[in-house]
Amino acid sequence: MSRRVLIDTDTAGDDAMAILLAAVADSVSVEALTIVAGNVEFDYEVENAKHSLEVADATDVPVYEGARAPLVKDHEHADQVHGEGGLGGNLFPDTGIPSADGHGAEAIVERARESPGELTLVCIGPLTNVAIALRLEPDLNELLDEVWVMGGAVNTLGNDTPSAEFNFWVDPDAASVVVDELDVTLVDWGLSLRQGTFETDTLAEIEAMGTDYAEFFTTASERAREFAREQYGEDSTTQPDSLAMACALYPELVDEANDYYVDVDERKGMTRGYSLVDEHGVTGEEPNARVVESVDEEAFETLFLDAMRHGDPERSL
Numbered sequence: 001m002s003r004r005v006l007i008d009t010d011t012a013g014d015d016a017m018a019i020l021l022a023a024v025a026d027s028v029s030v031e032a033l034t035i036v037a038g039n040v041e042f043d044y045e046v047e048n049a050k051h052s053l054e055v056a057d058a059t060d061v062p063v064y065e066g067a068r069a070p071l072v073k074d075h076e077h078a079d080q081v082h083g084e085g086g087l088g089g090n091l092f093p094d095t096g097i098p099s100a101d102g103h104g105a106e107a108i109v110e111r112a113r114e115s116p117g118e119l120t121l122v123c124i125g126p127l128t129n130v131a132i133a134l135r136l137e138p139d140l141n142e143l144l145d146e147v148w149v150m151g152g153a154v155n156t157l158g159n160d161t162p163s164a165e166f167n168f169w170v171d172p173d174a175a176s177v178v179v180d181e182l183d184v185t186l187v188d189w190g191l192s193l194r195q196g197t198f199e200t201d202t203l204a205e206i207e208a209m210g211t212d213y214a215e216f217f218t219t220a221s222e223r224a225r226e227f228a229r230e231q232y233g234e235d236s237t238t239q240p241d242s243l244a245m246a247c248a249l250y251p252e253l254v255d256e257a258n259d260y261y262v263d264v265d266e267r268k269g270m271t272r273g274y275s276l277v278d279e280h281g282v283t284g285e286e287p288n289a290r291v292v293e294s295v296d297e298e299a300f301e302t303l304f305l306d307a308m309r310h311g312d313p314e315r316s317l
Helices: 013-024 042-055 104-114 128-136 166-170 172-181 189-195 200-207 212-220 222-232 240-249 297-310
Strands: 003-009 028-035 063-065 119-123 146-150 184-187 197-199 236-238 254-264 275-278 289-295
Touching (some): 003 013, 003 104, 003 240, 063 104, 104 128, 119 240, 166 172, 172 184, 184 240, 189 240, 200 212, 222 236, 240 289
Parallel strands (some): 146 184, 184 289
Antiparallel strands (some): 197 236
16 A cells, blocks of 8 residues: 655755655655645745646645744744755746645645544654644644654754754754654754765765656756755765654664654754653653665665656665
8 A cells, every 4th residue: 555645845955855765665655735834935836836736746735835934033044055946046937836735734634634543644854834734633643654754953063054854953843843753753953964965976876867857856956966065075866854854764774773752952052953762761751753874875865866867766675
């Protein structure tokens, strides 16, 4: 039976690749996309999501517009990383595809109610829509099969501030609610650095493929690659959203995952969005989240390359 997934996204470059992975996989049914404020201007995110589905020949998947701002706080976009518009800085889709009727949070709730226990929710942006969905449906945890979240920096430096990963920093109030009230599996920024980063040889291999998928990747990741050179002196791109999506769709990729108590600092200031992960049990709190600590890095890269070359991430699985 196909894995049925809902994808909540603030669609920029890596989100687009994660959407593509799911949309072209034969064993996966993407039920809907819901868009949330995050990486770039909201209307760009909406068009980026629709364009990603166009590339995957999956425009029958409905796209719901959700929260245009975090629950409480203001945020800044990450166009310095993803480029203006979010897809590398040179691609500004105008698909003409209408958005689905209704709010993204309502769509999550309605679809979960219609198919209790059957849907996997994959969250690759800030968690605003999901927190709103929890207020609309307090039993959401029981209605969903699994919830996978790309977010947090597990006892490592963040990618937005020294203490916080971007998705949790954008809406820490929502992240705190979601981690507390849903049975979450967390794929964090540190794991992405360790085992979800593509370097020069892999990037060159993708560039040489000449497929529509590979060209989309190369264009969408252009600014992120430049940012890595400028900021870190490295020719690389991180793929946190694609890694989270791959783990959600193919759990056999996960080599090690453990249950820990996790909380998110929603306060303003230097620690906004900090993800506390109590690996040693010093807080005395019961574990409330599953944290992925290592994956089959080679298998992840292979399925990603198979998606770019053949439009089939499952070719080698």
